[in-house]
Amino acid sequence: MDKLVIKGGQTLSGSVQISGSKNSALALIPAILLSDAPCILENVPQIGDVMTYLELIQEMGAKVEFTGNDLMIDPRGVHSLSLPSRKSLPIGATCYLMGVLLGRFGEAVLRMPNGYEDAFYSLDLHLKGFLALGANLTQTEGQIHLSSSRLSGARIYLDEASVGATINIMLAAVLAEGLTIIENAAKDPEVIDVAILLSSMGAKIKGAGTDTIRIKGVRNLSGCRHTVIPDRVEAGTFMIAAAATRGNVQIGQIIPKHVEPLSAKLREMGVLIQEDDETLIVSGNHRYTSVDVKTLPYPGFPTDLQPLFTVLLTQAEGTSLVSEHVHLSRFSHINPLVKMGAKIRLEGRSAIINGPTKLMGSTVYGEDIHTTAALLIAGLLANKETTLVGWKQIERGYERLVPKFQSLGVKI
Numbered sequence: 356m357d358k359l360v361i362k363g364g365q366t367l368s369g370s371v372q373i374s375g376s377k378n379s380a381l382a383l384i385p386a387i388l389l390s391d392a393p394c395i396l397e398n399v400p401q402i403g404d405v406m407t408y409l410e411l412i413q414e415m416g417a418k419v420e421f422t423g424n425d426l427m428i429d430p431r432g433v434h435s436l437s438l439p440s441r442k443s444l445p446i447g448a449t450c451y452l453m454g455v456l457l458g459r460f461g462e463a464v465l466r467m468p469n470g471y472e473d474a475f476y477s478l479d480l481h482l483k484g485f486l487a488l489g490a491n492l493t494q495t496e497g498q499i500h501l502s503s504s505r506l507s508g509a510r511i512y513l514d515e516a517s518v519g520a521t522i523n524i525m526l527a528a529v530l531a532e533g534l535t536i537i538e539n540a541a542k543d544p545e546v547i548d549v550a551i552l553l554s555s556m557g558a559k560i561k562g563a564g565t566d567t568i569r570i571k572g573v574r575n576l577s578g579c580r581h582t583v584i585p586d587r588v589e590a591g592t593f594m595i596a597a598a599a600t601r602g603n604v605q606i607g608q609i610i611p612k613h614v615e616p617l618s619a620k621l622r623e624m625g626v627l628i629q630e631d632d633e634t635l636i637v638s639g640n641h642r643y644t645s646v647d648v649k650t651l652p653y654p655g656f657p658t659d660l661q662p663l664f665t666v667l668l669t670q671a672e673g674t675s676l677v678s679e680h681v682h683l684s685r686f687s688h689i690n691p692l693v694k695m696g697a698k699i700r701l702e703g704r705s706a707i708i709n710g711p712t713k714l715m716g717s718t719v720y721g722e723d724i725h726t727t728a729a730l731l732i733a734g735l736l737a738n739k740e741t742t743l744v745g746w747k748q749i750e751r752g753y754e755r756l757v758p759k760f761q762s763l764g765v766k767i
Contacts, residue, residue, distance in 0.1 A: 359746035359757070361734030362766040363716050366639075367602030369763045373590045373609045374400040374754040375424065375583035379548040381448035382522050383583060384408050384428065386549055388417060388455045389529065390556050392578030393429040399583055400424070403751035408448065411438075415452075437464040450478055450519065454526035457490055457501050465499045480513055480520035487511045488524075488531055508533030508572060516541045516652045521568070522549050529558040531572040540568045543653040544613050548584045555579035587613040588725075589753055591660045594618070594637045596732050596760070598626040599667045601639030604763060611635055616656045620646055620664070624671060645673035645710065650681045662688040662729035668708045669697045670736065677706045688726040691719035695733055695741070713738065721745040724752040731756075735765060 375398035384405070387394040399405060401424065409419050409426075415438075418429040438452050449465070456463035478499070485501055486492060487509040493500040508531050513520055521541040526549075528535035540546070542564055550563030556576040562568040590609045597604035598621055611618070611630050618628055618635070623646050627638040645668065650658040658681035665688060668675040679685055683704050693699055695717050698709040716739035721727025727748040734741030749756050757767055 357745055357747050359731070359734075359743040359767060361731060361737075361741045361743060363714075363734060363737035363739050363741060365735045365765040366600045367593075367597050367604050367735075367760070367763040367765060370605040370607060371593055371759050371763060372607045373585045373593075374398070376400075376545060376548070376586040377402055377404060377588070377752050378518075378586075379545045379583050380405050381408060382451055382545060382549050383552050383581065384412065384426075385451040385455045386526055386552055387428045388412065388415075388430040388433055388452070389459050389526065389553075390430055390576045390578055392431070393418075393427055394556070394578045395580045396426040396428070397580065397582040398424050398585075399426040400586065400754040402754050403747075404448065411449075412452075436460055436462045438466065446477060450481060451523055451526060453481065453499070453501060454485070454523040457485060457503065458506065458527040458530045461504060461506075462500075462502045464501075467497050480515070480517050481523045484511050484513075484520060484524035484537075485527060488527055488535065490527075506531035506572075508535040508570070510536045510538065512538045513540065515539070516566070518543050518546060518652075521546050525549065525553065525560070525568065525570060528570040529553055529560070529572065529576065530574070531570075533572055535570040535572070537568040537570070538566065540566055541652060542566065544584055544587065544610070552579070552581045555581055585609045585613070588657065588659045589756070590614050590635075591617045591657065592663060592728055592732075592753070592756070593759075594621065594628075594635065595660065595663045595667050596735065597637040598624070598639050598643075599670060599732055600735050601641065602763070603636070603638045606635045606637065608633060609635060616654055617660060617664075620648060620656065624667075643667075643671040643711070645671040645675040645708075647676040647678075649678040652681065658682050658685060659725055661685060662725045663732055665689075665699070665706060665708060666692065666729050666733045666736070669699070669710045669712045669714065669733075671708075671710045673710070675708045675710070677708065679704050679706075685725070687722040688729045691717075691726070691730055692733060694719060695737055697733075715739070716741045718742040718744065721748050724748050728753070728756070731760070731767075
């Protein structure tokens with residue numbers, strides 16, 4: 356059975372190295388298909404979503420060699436302009452191929468898996484950008500067809516600072532004719548990582564990491580070698596786990612600035628954090644103060660870590676408020692935590708947490724990657740044992756997460 360048994364009452368101690376970023380890798384892989392030559396990505400995490408993506412682009416004609424954490428992609432054989440559907444991949448990751456195929460070949464077809472047609476609404480900003488660049492759009496039930504004889508640069512204002520839309524428009528614009536300006540662009544590290552890769556391939560991009568990105572189109576892109584940035588969500592997972600279990604963990608191979616929104620909240624609670632160039636040492640405290648958290652686009656508090664941080668807040672004295680302003684449905688962790696004894700109630704887009712609370716071991720189900728990671732941490736805090744069903748969700752987004760936890764002295 357797909358289950359994990361976690362011994363409760365454990366404390367993390369030791370050191371851990373952070374893998375490459377999942378969210379960057381899932382944007383960098385399709386970006387390489389814009390090139391006229393092979394590219395090599397270093398520090399690519401061997402996770403389920405990456406492996407599924409590689410299967411997808413191989414079906415489209417790309418050649419792939421994945422050795423250790425080094426990934427070589429040869430895009431010269433790409434021939435299919437229709438994207439194979441993958442229920443297991445996030446729609447945001449799959450849709451990057453729309454910008455790539457539209458930019459390189461002038462045509463892209465996206466078919467949604469049965470039952471997922473409603474996800475098209477999340478692509479509104481992407482499609483707005485493509486239309487501004489001169490693409491023609493035909494949308495039928497379960498399918499989007501984009502085409503253009505030649506994309507042209509445009510000024511595009513995003514109604515919200517969407518990471519996916521920012522990256523997708525960048526991918527389409529690098530081979531377009533003229534200047535493209537993206538205003539209210541997302542500032543996330545993953546956007547910068549994609550811009551660095553594209554620049555190494557010959558693209559002309561300025562302003563990545565600010566709210567205005569300028570892209571001057573070029574005729575073609577060439578091969579390059581690029582290193583994927585560290586995964587700030589994985590780093591945050593170990594930071595929260597160390598604090599929650601009152602442990603002491605040295606977290607290496609990270610960029611501390613990328614996790615500063617989390618570090619600031621942890622320090623506000625009373626967690627001790629020592630910072631070096633590429634390392635953080637997180638030490639738990641015997642007493643935590645309640646805090647309020649609002650998820651926002653980067654550099655605000657990351658929505659991906661909200662479920663995990665909620666677990667930590669069950670151990671803080673007083674009442675904490677967690678407001679979700681990015682993914683309004685990201686509260687699937689609440690019911691399992693209440694089952695384990697947490698005092699949490701939902702009011703609209705906010706969770707109100709009263710603590711500190713002793714969590715009880717139970718059998719719980721992880722509905723998605725971040726819920727499952729949160730429940731793993733809850734299991735470490737609980738008395739007795741916790742059985743986590745559906746834990747293989749974690750393998751989609753984290754590289755060797757369970758062995759890394761085991762290396763820190765916990766019994767799973």
